[in-house]
Amino acid sequence: MLAIAGHLGAGKTTLLNHLLRNGRGVRIGALVNDFGAVNIDAMLVAGQVDAMASLSNGCICCAVDGDEVGEMLGKLAAVKPRLDLIVVEASGVAEPAALARTIITADDSRFHYAGLVLVVDGLQPDLGHGVPVADLVVLNKASSGPDAEGLRARIRELNPRVPVLSTDFARIDPELLIDPPERAPQAQLSFDELLCDEHDHAHPEYQSVEFRGDTPLNPRLFMEFLRDRPLGLYRAKGFVDFGAQRFLLQLVGSSLRFEKRRSGGTELVLIGTGMDTQALLAGLQRCVGEPADENAMLGVLKFVV
Numbered sequence: 001m002l003a004i005a006g007h008l009g010a011g012k013t014t015l016l017n018h019l020l021r022n023g024r025g026v027r028i029g030a031l032v033n034d035f036g037a038v039n040i041d042a043m044l045v046a047g048q049v050d051a052m053a054s055l056s057n058g059c060i061c062c063a064v065d066g067d068e069v070g071e072m073l074g075k076l077a078a079v080k081p082r083l084d085l086i087v088v089e090a091s092g093v094a095e096p097a098a099l100a101r102t103i104i105t106a107d108d109s110r111f112h113y114a115g116l117v118l119v120v121d122g123l124q125p126d127l128g129h130g131v132p133v134a135d136l137v138v139l140n141k142a143s144s145g146p147d148a149e150g151l152r153a154r155i156r157e158l159n160p161r162v163p164v165l166s167t168d169f170a171r172i173d174p175e176l177l178i179d180p181p182e183r184a185p186q187a188q189l190s191f192d193e194l195l196c197d198e199h200d201h202a203h204p205e206y207q208s209v210e211f212r213g214d215t216p217l218n219p220r221l222f223m224e225f226l227r228d229r230p231l232g233l234y235r236a237k238g239f240v241d242f243g244a245q246r247f248l249l250q251l252v253g254s255s256l257r258f259e260k261r262r263s264g265g266t267e268l269v270l271i272g273t274g275m276d277t278q279a280l281l282a283g284l285q286r287c288v289g290e291p292a293d294e295n296a297m298l299g300v301l302k303f304v305v
Contacts, residue, residue, distance in 0.1 A: 001086040001111045006119030008092030011140040015170035023174040029076040029083040033091045051079040070106035077110035096130030115253015131158040135253025142166035163234045163273045176206045211268040216243030218290040223299040232275040238268035258304045
């Protein structure tokens with residue numbers, strides 16, 4: 001489950017609509033929170049989303065009871081066929097930190113919190129309070145802003161490690177956020193898929209780095225690597241071999257999950273923007289072959305599902 005926050009007019013609904021139009025094969029549900037009696041944002045996404053719930057005339061992080069948020073998210077999680085991604089688009093008055101807490105406390109085994117995407121208006125000098133808690137910053141209207149580099153520098157001061165993606169019209173590659181699911185091929189493309197094929201704009205690029213090895217990693221050093229993650233790293237996925245145990249790893253923003261798997265070596269893909277590839281690989285290499293003490297696995301086991 002992904003949260004999208006940002007000031008009024010920054011481009012949150014534009015980003016959600018872009019994901020809906022360009023997330024090929026991805027089934028997306030949306031919880032849209034508009035502030036006012038007429039839920040305009042919900043109207044703007046209603047014709048494209050696979051499932052939707054809306055909260056109106058109140059801010060999701062303060063005016064709406066947490067149980068109600070959990071109930072609505074639960075309804076989206078129960079949709080059949082199963083959704084691949086649930087997006088919570090908050091009103092422009094929502095405090096990002098409070099929004100994240102509200103979603104995290106909506107305990108449900110059918111979904112997990114996958115971080116906060118903060119949309120920043122490149123024409124608006126006020127960054128607000130969301131940058132320190134953001135897992136990804138989308139610097140929108142970047143080519144129109146008078147000082148995009150200055151804004152990036154201010155973002156770095158507030159959150160040195162957060163990936164920052166400069167965009168226009170919130171056009172980010174959906175694969176930065178989620179993998180397209182493997183589905184049976186269709187004999188005929190749907191109308192939405194035809195629309196995807198016809199778009200003629202380029203997405204801002206992201207980086208994808210692979211790491212493989214047969215020698216077990218030291219779990220304590222690997223968790224330190226994730227804790228002090230390299231600049232720009234947003235996602236990591238694949239298999240991690242700790243010797244006695246091997247796990248499927250899913251890291252998205254601030255969400256970390258391990259699932260037990262059979263032995264077979266380490267195979268990782270690391271995704272982000274503005275990453276130092278050599279430093280990233282060197283950090284992983286430091287985890288290889290170092291003997292682990294008997295308590296080294298404790299840090300990993302806290303995140304096993």
